[in-house]
Amino acid sequence: MRRARRTLAAAATLAVACTTLTGCFEEPTPHDAVRDFLVGWQSGDYDLAAGRTDGDRAAVRKALSDAKLELDAASFRFKITSLSMTGEEAKADFHVEVDLGENNPLWQYEGLLPLHLVDGTWKVRWSPSVLHPQLKEGQRFAVDTDPKPRKPIVDRNGKPLQGNTAFYSAGVYPARLGDRAEDAAAKLSAITGYAQDRLLSRIRSAPPDKFVPLVTFGRARFQSMQSKLDAIDGIETQRQDQPVNPEPPRQIVGSVSALTPETEQKLGGPERAGDSVGKSGLQEAYQNYLTGSTETKVVTLDLKTGKQVALLKEWLGRTNVSVRTTIDRDIQAAAEQAVADTETSALVAVQRDTGQILAVGAKGDMSQEKHALAGKFPAGTAFSIVAADALIKNNVSPKLRLACPEERTVGGARFVRTGQPTGVTSSATLQEHFAKGCVTALASLARRVSAADLDESAKAFGVGLPWRLPLKSFSGSLPELSSDADKARAIAGQNVEVSPLGMALVAAAVASGTWHPPVLVTDPGSPDPAAEVAQAPQPAPVPLDPKVRTALTSMMRAGAMGTSAQAGKGRVYGVKATAGNQYTWFVGWQGEVAVAVLAKNYDAAAEAGGFFAALQNSP
Template structure:
């Protein structure tokens, strides 16, 4: 919860606390003094609180105000535990809840308010121990953080998927500021954009001799503000840190890391402190808290004269951070990147056919998350792999003869075969499948019922809700209410898919089982409230063995004379499909690697061939 929200919550609870206090006592007693002191302290009405203490009002006001700054506290809340009166003295025991912000747990402790009668009025006996039993004269509170360094996003073999980059961490040692703290903070706030009061409380709450991180800059931004930072007096300290912030391929999947800014500090409202690195997108963003953990913190007391630590009042170990283990194979990723170098625009998704783990996501002129995982593209005749599952089960044989005319109408819907035309010559279902003949495939609409076609689509993951930490799209098929709808579906004209969807389809035919995709193996789920996470991942769905045997032969025929088959030494299986706007698919596999290639103004099969060839050459 953000500091702003916590403060509002504390304010809202004030009326309840006041009512509780009022209901606990009856006059004549110390009721009013206890109520006014604690409510004034809790709400920041230090004038009211000081009026109920027997000390110098100015001293009490200053102490209460300083305590909030020294703790960098977002809010206080108090609860009366007991009140005991003995003659002219009364002692109230109360519990305190102090919200230290920065996603730390509440600091909870118990203390007492000793009261005495002064000129007929009850007053709190003032001493620092009223604030905390262990706080003594000549001491103050301080908060001592100990952040853990950011962890890496790793490939399947444990290699880091990012390189070290430079971050410039600007800070100060409070003891070096002397009486110039307020002036220093004001100047730094103008340069960094961080709120002046937040910077001041960070400085005030830190042990005097510790380096306090106040702002972080990447190289470009640091160079832009360096002159202004150099002009600040007393001089700021700049700590140059090497952190794993530069993503390796696949860059958009891994995600960028940047410096915490005033804007991201407000949006995150989590354990980040100025000086921390923050995931901007990709896995770095989805697993921000896991990669950074939470800062170990201590509440301590400091000797005002020496600045030395006196005692530890409370310690939080923080949440342990750790790396994110992905399924990316860096060797396959390089092959995917290299295969797209000659393409104008395109993407390639490679999965392990045996388990549907994502091994590579290459892109050129397209987005790895937006297009490769989450894109919504027409399936075209690449969808004939799925349609063939339903058709073969319905009794259509690969050897059945079908005409592939230039044009055909089915249920009132026109279909045009723009290339690889066979005119009036009949070819087999397998041959028309291999050539992607739209008119021949559409003619089979009445050979299968809509529910069987939709059942096959679901079995191959179309429209299924799966579990991935990044935005993805499993595909969609509309209701099939007519022969025209069915014909369009068989030809893939009213079916939308992502490249990831089609890579999984190819993997299902190769392995004999459709499985949902996996990108991250550890931790089990991204940070709460982020990512596209289903409660229960969908179960694997086996492919009918007879259908799989027929589809394998049909997809072997689909690459005959195809540049995809020229890559590497292993046998290649697949289909190609042309789409509107000069886009094209290749969907298939070689060995245990299933791929889907989607390109614009390029040859999808040639990209697949280069990918398979690069795999062979990199062994």
């Protein structure tokens, strides 16, 4: 598709060139000869071009056709820069743009057409230097490419987050192939779907003694195709190990496949046969960094020896780099162990002081990206952490005594207590009701706070802010609160949607005293090398009111006590919450690690306790 677009563009340029040249030049000058030669060369009408030279017509046609094949060129474009005559001699200077295809840069150079009168007709004095000033008899063009091996994705300590996987490149050594190139290209095209002319162009444009990868396969497809490949005379296969087999967190790291005809057309990037393509996760988001771009050289070769004679142009390509994430392999292992004991759950752990994502776990119907980072789940009474910020700022004391009836109506909204909270009397304090998640007690405080206060506190904890990650994520949503009923539902988390990532950042904010936006990749800064300037900045960190933080720390210490989250050594802070009939939350921290756990039909606090215990036992 890319090559087709370039061909159309070349045709449009040709039309302009013809009009311009015809309008500018009149006989009896060399103008028509220059025009016809360059228009014929550009359009592929090599007979027209050859007819305007003094060389053997067939030999010139072949030289022009070979030049296009040897450069694997999508198009040529020409612009005459000067024309001068001295008696029966003339010369035309012209600018050349060669589109080398494969999304390489344009190759531009200055050419010279010497002309002379032959029996009263202006002719181009033919020699290989007409094609390029440095091309001589007995030489040819070639394009030498050097693709960069894929770089790994690594954790915060530089340890790879994937192992090696074998890829197999079917290709040729052109010198060994001889006159079997067309047959090999046709047969390889038939079994792989790659265009025959593209395969043949790659063969003919390459240095003869260098292996030219044409089609790349993963292990399974190679094994299924091996017998067919072996049957093609001249096709050889080389194995290349690339760091693409994802390790935990697998869905965050992402998967990789070999380049196919479909992905080659879709990407429109620097990929060539022999490359691998990210299909999901960070492998897909950072494809252009991990693969870089191919180093390309345009050279002349000696036809007899196949050795390089001259370097005409070189593009070093963009250097590919590893992608450094904030994942900690040891903490990720603890997360994997914790979710393994559940049927369906998601767990996100972040560094309390930075918002950096340390681990992402998921099990069953949950996935690491779609649910742990980007899931939209009811917040339930876990949102009382955020609501408490607004309440305390409005002078509602954690020591305020409240009833916890089985049922309560606030502004027409009905709230029902789920069971009798253990250890909570009918007139316990707000801190006790917060710790035990008494929805009827929490909802009763709706009139003590305004909608604007709740909205401001939600934003202070990142809910609804436009943070930026290289993968899909969800910062949460709080609806417009137009009544006491809406405010009561918000305090109880019934009309608020959040993700496990968002709630882990809420816990981290209380733990550190400042809310930070999430960070997953520290280097490079942008998934797209071309978009580093265009991307919107991350939201700024938001410090908590010290008075609120002190109160919330005590409330979340009380929330973790007596739960299965406090299963190991050291103090755990948090709150256990319900969200509907199936989901439970635990949102809290221990030491430097803040966590949010969402479990379906399972005790999220127990999962958090397992995570903290595994973390204490890790290296």
